[in-house]
Amino acid sequence: MQMVRMELSGTSQEILSARELGIVACTRCSKPAPMGTPTCSRCGHRLVSRDRLSLQRVWAYWTVGLMCYIPANTYPMLKTRTLFQVEESTIIGGAVELAQYGNWGIALIILFASVVIPLAKFMAVAFLAISVKRRSVTSQRQRHYLYELVEYIGRWSMIDIFVVAILSSLVQLKTLAAINPGVASIFFALSVIFTMLAAQAFDTRMIWDAQTKDEGPKTND
Amino acid sequence: MTKTPTDVPISPTRKMFLSGASVIWIIPILALIVALFVAYRSYAERGPLIVVEFEAGAGISAGETELRFRDVTVGVVEKVGFTSDLEKVTAHIRIDKDVAPYIDSGAVFWVVQPEVTAQGITGLSTVLSGVYIEGSWDQQVGPPAQRFQGSSTQPLIRGGQNGLEIAFRSTANGQLTDNVPILYKGIEVGRVGYAKIAPRGNFAIVEALIFEEHRQLINESTRFWDASGFSVNIGPAGAEIDFSSLATLVGGGVTFDTFVSGGAQVSDGTVFEIYPDKETARNSVFNASEVDPLKMSVVFDDNISGLIVGAPVEMSGLEIGEVETLSGLVDFERFGDSRVRLNAILSIQPAHLGLQGDVTADAALAFLSERVEDGLRARLASASLLTGGLKVEMVMVEDAPEASLNETDNNLALMPTTESDVSDAAATVEGVFTRINSLPIEELLSSAISFLNSAEAFVSDEDLRETPQDVRALLGELTGLVSSEEVKNVPVALNGTLVRIEQLVAKLEEERVVERLSTALESASEAASSVSSSVEGVPELVESIQAVAAKAETLEVEELVVALTELTESADAVIGTDDAVALPGALKRALDEVNATLEELREGGAIENVNRTLASARNAADNIAVSARDLPQVVARLTALFAQASSTIEGYNKGEQLSRSAERTLRDIQKAAEALASLARTIERNPNSLLLGR
Numbered sequence: 001m002q003m004v005r006m007e008l009s010g011t012s013q014e015i016l017s018a019r020e021l022g023i024v025a026c027t028r029c030s031k032p033a034p035m036g037t038p039t040c041s042r043c044g045h046r047l048v049s050r051d052r053l054s055l056q057r058v059w060a061y062w063t064v065g066l067m068c069y070i071p072a073n074t075y076p077m078l079k080t081r082t083l084f085q086v087e088e089s090t091i092i093g094g095a096v097e098l099a100q101y102g103n104w105g106i107a108l109i110i111l112f113a114s115v116v117i118p119l120a121k122f123m124a125v126a127f128l129a130i131s132v133k134r135r136s137v138t139s140q141r142q143r144h145y146l147y148e149l150v151e152y153i154g155r156w157s158m159i160d161i162f163v164v165a166i167l168s169s170l171v172q173l174k175t176l177a178a179i180n181p182g183v184a185s186i187f188f189a190l191s192v193i194f195t196m197l198a199a200q201a202f203d204t205r206m207i208w209d210a211q212t213k214d215e216g217p218k219t220n221d
Numbered sequence: 222m223t224k225t226p227t228d229v230p231i232s233p234t235r236k237m238f239l240s241g242a243s244v245i246w247i248i249p250i251l252a253l254i255v256a257l258f259v260a261y262r263s264y265a266e267r268g269p270l271i272v273v274e275f276e277a278g279a280g281i282s283a284g285e286t287e288l289r290f291r292d293v294t295v296g297v298v299e300k301v302g303f304t305s306d307l308e309k310v311t312a313h314i315r316i317d318k319d320v321a322p323y324i325d326s327g328a329v330f331w332v333v334q335p336e337v338t339a340q341g342i343t344g345l346s347t348v349l350s351g352v353y354i355e356g357s358w359d360q361q362v363g364p365p366a367q368r369f370q371g372s373s374t375q376p377l378i379r380g381g382q383n384g385l386e387i388a389f390r391s392t393a394n395g396q397l398t399d400n401v402p403i404l405y406k407g408i409e410v411g412r413v414g415y416a417k418i419a420p421r422g423n424f425a426i427v428e429a430l431i432f433e434e435h436r437q438l439i440n441e442s443t444r445f446w447d448a449s450g451f452s453v454n455i456g457p458a459g460a461e462i463d464f465s466s467l468a469t470l471v472g473g474g475v476t477f478d479t480f481v482s483g484g485a486q487v488s489d490g491t492v493f494e495i496y497p498d499k500e501t502a503r504n505s506v507f508n509a510s511e512v513d514p515l516k517m518s519v520v521f522d523d524n525i526s527g528l529i530v531g532a533p534v535e536m537s538g539l540e541i542g543e544v545e546t547l548s549g550l551v552d553f554e555r556f557g558d559s560r561v562r563l564n565a566i567l568s569i570q571p572a573h574l575g576l577q578g579d580v581t582a583d584a585a586l587a588f589l590s591e592r593v594e595d596g597l598r599a600r601l602a603s604a605s606l607l608t609g610g611l612k613v614e615m616v617m618v619e620d621a622p623e624a625s626l627n628e629t630d631n632n633l634a635l636m637p638t639t640e641s642d643v644s645d646a647a648a649t650v651e652g653v654f655t656r657i658n659s660l661p662i663e664e665l666l667s668s669a670i671s672f673l674n675s676a677e678a679f680v681s682d683e684d685l686r687e688t689p690q691d692v693r694a695l696l697g698e699l700t701g702l703v704s705s706e707e708v709k710n711v712p713v714a715l716n717g718t719l720v721r722i723e724q725l726v727a728k729l730e731e732e733r734v735v736e737r738l739s740t741a742l743e744s745a746s747e748a749a750s751s752v753s754s755s756v757e758g759v760p761e762l763v764e765s766i767q768a769v770a771a772k773a774e775t776l777e778v779e780e781l782v783v784a785l786t787e788l789t790e791s792a793d794a795v796i797g798t799d800d801a802v803a804l805p806g807a808l809k810r811a812l813d814e815v816n817a818t819l820e821e822l823r824e825g826g827a828i829e830n831v832n833r834t835l836a837s838a839r840n841a842a843d844n845i846a847v848s849a850r851d852l853p854q855v856v857a858r859l860t861a862l863f864a865q866a867s868s869t870i871e872g873y874n875k876g877e878q879l880s881r882s883a884e885r886t887l888r889d890i891q892k893a894a895e896a897l898a899s900l901a902r903t904i905e906r907n908p909n910s911l912l913l914g915r
Contacts, residue, residue, distance in 0.1 A: 057245045061245070
């Protein structure tokens with residue numbers, strides 16, 4: 001406890017975690033309750049100061065998300081069938097093709113939305129999950145911002161799926177031309193879903209007691 | 222804080238691991254299991270990789286070009302590369318696992334490309350979608366193979382395609398068209414593959430397939446012929462253009478027919494000959510006794526143009542074979558000079574030689590070689606004066622130099638030759654034309670025309686036309702004469718006369734001048750009555766009169782005779798007139814005169830008058846007899862005239878026949894010329910027809 005205080009006083013601002021004050025807040029309705037209260041008196045939600053399995057869930061979802069991300073990139077995302085030929089393009093292949101045709105803007109957007117953001121998400125979630133176990137150089141506040149960013153930006157990764165869904169429902173001109181979603185679209189959607197789940201499974205409160213985790217009790221039933 | 226360092230850490234750690242593990246880990250484990258399962262399945266379902274070598278890429282691209290079997294995709298090209306020596310293009314094809322066992326060493330592959338032929342357009346879909354590789358293999362699982370040689374053309378017989386596999390051989394002067402349909406009554410019942418030239422180079426051979434459902438159409442007496450192109454016949458009946466269908470006109474085709482029934486079924490591998498046309502094919506059926514021909518070679522010293530492939534080979538006027546091939550031959554070592562000699566290969570049909578016993582090529586060779594020892598030689602002879610064509614003749618030559626049938630370098634017996642029977646074929650041909658030119662056709666025609674003119678003039682001559690009329694009139698008049706009342710009256714008048722003569726005689730009797738006159742007149746009366754009974758019996762009448770006259774002559778009454786002579790003169794004058802019709806009239810008048818005379822005699826009692834009258838009557842009767850005797854002559858002369866006219870007309874008929882045949886000849890020539898002109902026009906209008914026709 002002493003260490004925490006010294007550490008906290010060492011930072012620019014004094015931030016006290018609820019846990020340090022012996023309080024646990026309801027994660028659903030934010031009603032604080034004294035530590036040890038089993039359920040929220042307002043909404044009946046179970047009160048846990050720190051989710052002991054949070055990290056495991058994060059890593060599990062993260063793994064599945066990453067596993068899905070591999071076929072999402074290797075298999076074709078779109079199946080474009082014109083009158084005489086069938087063309088299948090992967091995400092990166094499609095972006096490269098667009099760039100070759102000169103559509104740099106669209107190519108960059110696709111590349112950004114489908115490659116950069118998901119990868120960044122994976123890295124961010126992994127970083128956050130690791131940082132709560134280790135002493136991190138980055139400040140707790142920055143990590144919290146990072147988490148918020150991941151939470152916020154995660155849903156936009158689905159833009160690819162939307163594009164595929166809209167294209168394949170619009171372009172169905174019988175024999176002339178048709179666009180069908182490829183196998184990768186499912187994997188990509190799964191990947192996005194699982195990274196979002198991973199991000200959600202992360203208990204942000206752990207950011208704040210990273211320094212004290214080795215000594216303090218992790219859980220509070 | 223801690224009091225028990227030893228036994229606590231172990232159990233909690235284990236407990237921590239088990240209890241601390243969240244259920245959520247099931248999800249990644251499940252995902253992993255699914256992924257592994259999918260990976261295993263796709264690996265397990267992956268078929269083997271085969272390599273097909275092609276001469277050229279022909280549009281094969283990796284990842285896109287498909288391998289199809291019966292038009293169903295069973296594989297895809299994964300990689301396109303080259304063989305190590307860059308000789309060929311290799312296509313690595315990943316094939317489906319379920320068909321992989323069937324792709325054994327017997328499988329064939331070819332690239333399907335769009336193709337436009339006279340038979341139609343194939344592979345049209347590949348124009349847009351790109352080429353694909355078509356594979357063909359049978360239904361048997363065989364030893365697996367990994368490398369295949371792809372062909373550039375579709376194989377004739379695809380795996381799993383049943384049918385009668387036969388082969389065609391070109392005949393001596395026929396030709397083979399390959400990659401064409403076999404048509405029967407216009408329906409495609411089979412296909413001819415790609416032709417090859419036989420090792421000896423004297424014929425072409427090609428595989429063909431008759432589809433299974435048409436197998437029964439083929440038997441041993443079936444004859445095939447080339448239905449490609451078209452044939453033009455220019456003959457006396459005009460020009461004839463014959464082709465079986467437009468498709469075969471452009472692209473060629475083979476058709477067949479079974480001219481006689483009862484041929485045995487054929488098995489795979491039978492070789493049929495392809496005849497150049499239907500006629501030859503049909504004729505060949507009826508030469509069923511023919512066996513494999515004997516080939517022999519003849520080298521003629523004089524290289525005369527005019528001998529063609531297919532020219533007959535004759536022996537004692539019988540055709541025993543034909544010329545199969547012709548070539549020039551220059552062999553300094555053999556002949557001592559470098560002249561080009563004519564080397565002909567004869568195809569002699571042993572069945573035509575009349576051999577005893579075995580009818581084979583060997584027997585024919587033995588026979589010929591025996592005859593060659595006796596002096597049998599080959600020579601060139603004119604086959605036709607008109608065309609100047611040559612034939613090969615086998616003739617016996619007296620005291621010929623020793624010779625025998627020798628084998629030549631190409632395993633053919635060499636027939637010794639003798640001097641040709643043609644001096645100069647070209648000259649002969651020229652001579653033939655000169656002869657044709659110098660034929661006096663124009664003179665013949667002009668004389669025919671003048672003959673016809675004169676014949677016409679003769680026939681249309683008024684006199685000739687009137688002749689039958691005259692004859693008819695003459696006959697009519699004769700009839701009239703015979704049937705005229707006056708002639709009929711002649712006996713009456715005679716009767717009257719005789720009655721009066723009787724009266725006269727009675728008077729004479731009474732006067733007892735002549736006793737015998739009475740009996741004479743009696744017999745005359747009898748004669749006259751017999752005459753009266755027969756109207757037409759003029760000769761009898763005449764005879765009776767003559768008899769009367771003869772009897773009367775014996776009367777010794779000079780005066781009577783004189784009077785009769787006068788009567789005769791007047792009767793003569795009567796008969797002498799041209800008008801024969803007037804004869805009965807004159808006769809009647811004469812008889813009337815006789816009557817009058819007799820009356821006068823009776824009244825005057827002048828017996829000489831009777832005498833004269835009788836003599837005159839006799840003369841008249843004589844004259845009638847003479848004129849009656851002349852009638853047959855007139856008739857005979859008329860008959861002769863008719864015969865002559867008839868022969869003339871016959872001659873005219875013959876002339877007409879001549880002119881008709883001449884006219885027909887001219888018409889035929891004209892028609893042939895017209896046909897030629899129309900053919901020339903057709904070709905001029907559409908020269909493609911000659912280009913497109915094979």
